[in-house]
Amino acid sequence: MTTIVRxxxxxxxxxxxxxxYTVFLAIVTMALFQLDNDPSRVTLSILNIVLMVVPLFSIVFATIHYYNSYEFMTLLLSQPVKRSTLLLSEWASVAGTMAGSLVAGVGIPSLIYGALTQVLPLLLAGVAMTCCFVSLAFLASVMTQDKARAIGISLLFWIYFSMIYDGLLLLVVYSFSDYPIEKITLALIALNPIDLVRISILMEMDVSALMGYTGAFYRSFFGGTTGMLFCIVMMMIWILFPLWISRRIFMNKDL
Amino acid sequence: MIVLHQLVKQYGNVRALNQVNLDLKASHSYALVGPNGSGKTTLIKSILGLVVPTSGTILINGSSIAGQHNYRRQIGYMPQISRYPDNLRIGQLFEMIRNLRSEYRDVDEELIQSFGLTQIMDKRMSTLSGGTRQKVGAALAFLFKPQVLILDEPTAGLDPIATDILKEKVTREKNAGKLFLITSHILSDLEELATDIIYMQEGAVYHQSSLHELQTETGQSRLGQAISMLIRTREQKIKELLTP
Known part of the structure; x- marks a missing residue:
């Protein structure tokens, strides 16, 4: 596996x-640091960029890569290489590239401006989100035989998680606003990796005070060790579950 | 050496392979011919484990290949379309494949030499022409001295000189006891390379015999004419059977 990954x-x-991708992230980060002197406000701005850009770029790049290396993968599979090894190697390589670009693109400017400690949680969450969307991209890729359709499914995943899901969540929250639904919304948030990252980073920073009772409730949950563990476990599930399903499909796929 | 038993592959409602039975022996070179969509590539991919058959078994040296991957040590495969990661150098690609099979010290680099790939080892894959990629594919297939060589349209993109080099190599390795399975639409090439002809149509093996038998049976020395003769006589027989 290490040979293939290398x-x-x-x-x-x-x-x-x-x-x-790296240059783009670096320019945006530098621009934000130029605009504002308060590192936590900058982190908040970077968070918004990262939440939009990272999932989209990761999922599209991974899908395109899968289909571009289709012939090469069949060639490698005509060697004594296990299918699961090949798929995991491809995943690790793509996730590694995208995560590396993110860390370099956001991390180096933050280091230059001396705000790496504030940005660090965001970077870790961004890396997890990259891995998650690469997994989703592989799932979309193995679901069909056609590149265009796979990219379509990938974009659908992205639109669902970054827009549609939040809309549905808001609908639920407004419809049941008379009831104590904090715990339910908490569970619903965990069903979307983007929301999970957003909330956990917001709670890391002291902006939750602006969000009233709900904010206080989330703060008490996500601020503690249990909340942290919950986030990490949920993110792991979001990374591993799509990858596991795509591996299962790939094992019996006709190439 | 390779035995296919009642092999069936169903894609939706298309039957790509329909109860194929074949017994392929070492020191033979089998030409797999047939119209487009007759199941040639599906057959090759089934042997390579790239396609999972719906039913039936494939035995290589007596053991089933289902769910296995180590048997592919004995197979060299030259694909019809060769695409490699754009930013790798030719040298890196060979290095990678050799690292994957690090148990193999004794490699056959003859084709790398004779195709002149040694001089362009530091070129990136994206800069290579289709023909050069085919050369790389051929060199990779022969690299580990496999017992079985599967060549899918080997001469399609190659220039005449490279084609000759490849043909010579195939003949020599076949005489050394290797098994070849070659598909091609260029029948004149197959005439030189093949000892046996497998004609497929609609997923089934329509005819199998040695090249020599086919030639004497049909009275045609050219492979193309022999095959069309074969199809015509078959169709005639079927017509005779249907008309009372």
Whole structure:
């Protein structure tokens, strides 16, 4: 597995896409640091960018990569290589590239501006989110035989998690606003990796005071060790579950 | 060496392979011919484990390949379309495949030499022409001296000189006891390479015999004519059976 990862990573790190992604993130981060002196406010702005851009870029890049390396994967599978090994190697390479770009693109400017400690939780959450959306991309890819359709499914995943889901959540919250639904919304938040990252980062920072009773409730939950563990476990599930399903499909797929 | 028993592959309601039975022996070179969509590629991919058959078994040296991957040590495969990661150098690709099979010290680099790939080892894959990629594919297939070589349209993108080099190599390895399974639409190439002809149509093996038998049976020395003769006589027989 390490052999395959090493060479695919060597290939991916040279792609123009990875470079452009890093440069884009670096420019945005630097611009935000130039605009504002307060590191926590900057972190909040970076959070919003990361929540939009990271899932989209990760999922699209991973899907395109899967289909571009289709012939190469069949060639590797004609070697004595297990299918599961190949799929996990591809996943690790793509996730590694995208996570590396994110860490370099956001981390280096933050280091220069001396705000790395404030940005660090965001970076970790961003890496987890990258892994999660690469998993979802692989799931979309193995679900069909066609590149265009796979990209379509990927974009659907992205739109669902970054827009549609929040709309539905708001609808639920408004419809049942007369009831104590904090715990239910908590569970519903965990069903969307983007929301999970958003809430956990917001709770890390002291902006929850602005959110009234709900904010206080979330703060008491996410601020503690249990909340932290809950987030980590949920993110792990979000990374591993789609990957596990795609592995299962890939094992018996006709290439 | 390779035995296919009642192999069936169903894609939705299309039957790509319909109860294929074949017994492929070492030191033979089998030409797999047939119209587009006759199941040739599906057959090859089933042997490579890239396609999971609906039913039936494939035995290589007596053991079933279902769910296995180690049997592929004995197989060299040259795909019809070769695409490699764009930013890898040719040298890196060979290095990678050799690392994957690090148990193998004794490699056959003859084709790398004779195709002149040694001089362009530091070129990136994205800069290579289709023909050069095919050369890389061929060199990779022969690299680990496999017992079985599966070549899918090997001469399609190659220039005449490279084609000759490949043909010579195939003939030599076949005489050394290797098993070849070759598909091609260029029948004149197959005439030189094949000892046996497997003609497939609609997922089934329509005809199997040695090249020599086919030639004497049909009275045609050219492979193309022999095959069309074969199909015509079959169709005639079927017509005779249907008309009382």
């Amino acid at each position: 060479y695919i990573l060597a290939d991916l790190l040279r792609t123009r896409f990875a470079l452009a």
